[in-house]
Amino acid sequence: MKHYLFKSIIFLLALSTILSCKQNKQEYNAENALDIRFKNLKKYPVDSLAFPRSYQITKDKIKKVPSKDWTSGFYAGNLWQIYEITKDEAYKNLAKKWTAFIEKEKFNDRTHDMGFKVFCSFGNGLNHENNQEYKDIIVKSAQTLITRYNDTVESIRSWSFNKERWDFPVIIDNMMNLELLFEATKISKDSTFHKIAVKHANTTLKNHFRADNSTWHVLDYNPTKGNVRMRVTHQGINDDSSWARGQGWAIYGFTMAYRYTKDKRYLNQAKATAAFVLNHKNLPEDGIPYWDYDAPNIPNEPRDVSAGAIVASALIELYGFTKEESYLNYSKKFLKNVQTSTYILPGNIEAPFILDHSSGDWSKRAEMDEPIVYGDYYFLEALLRIKSL
16 A cells, blocks of 8 residues: 555656666666655654754764754654655654654744744644644744744844844744744634734845845844844855755745735745746756855755755745746656655665755755755655645
């Protein structure tokens, strides 16, 4: 039954049922490769202090993090999504265990990443169980998140570090955490969360985009006056570059915000930034972007599968609102090209990851060109979204 479902997914993707290349003189089979990668997630030991974040292939070393790390929710989310693909109860049972480990983060007011942690885990759980406890955790997490909201700036503060440089930093990534607030209003009927999400989105829309509709990574505000102090990067190559994952967060975040509000300004911004990405001279033919569109050594720069997966998933939803075929074409191309031996990890690597060649934090020279958990998350989400069409 599981293999039939895999085949139906790949068929519905309008991909080849078997994507082939020669590897060790054997025909490469995407269906089997995904099956093997999924099973590696099933084999990973359950440990509340060891959420798998990334993997160094050359050292055979998994980077493990506690629940407070911004990436912790993705692993539980991956298990929930694999359960949805395979209907294998083992993945659901594992997803519930890893999700439970994140509950204490609902009190963590030192981070803006509540959506990534809580909604990617408990939110995915709600797709499969009408669980009141999950709903309560989402609402409590939203209550905690809005304590970082400043009514003068009309935004939620992102980071709390680098206080010697930044007064009130807001990053484009923060758009992704608004989904938790929108859903908290749906669950609780308290409009406070929705209103704050809208104010944050409006401020981002006003200040975060360049004339070409690319986005800066970090804006720093004066918390008492509300004006923008500086527009900079933290993870891109320089302050004026177009960091690839940031462009993905913008397209995804404003498409999602349109879903909840039907504000055409959000839809138009998602479309405009999508056009920036899809028409960029440095977007490779296979649709898998370099980690920064302005990285100086293109084509000899690391790719970022995670950035492509975020865009692919977002554009499937954006296609649903616009029926713009170029969005769907990009997503199909991306999904086809990452299901090859170049991007799916080989079967002999026993690590709980699916895709290789994501890129993390250039500022620390960390996790560049490696398997990273959020690359897998948005890849799986894109598969499921294509299937739902």
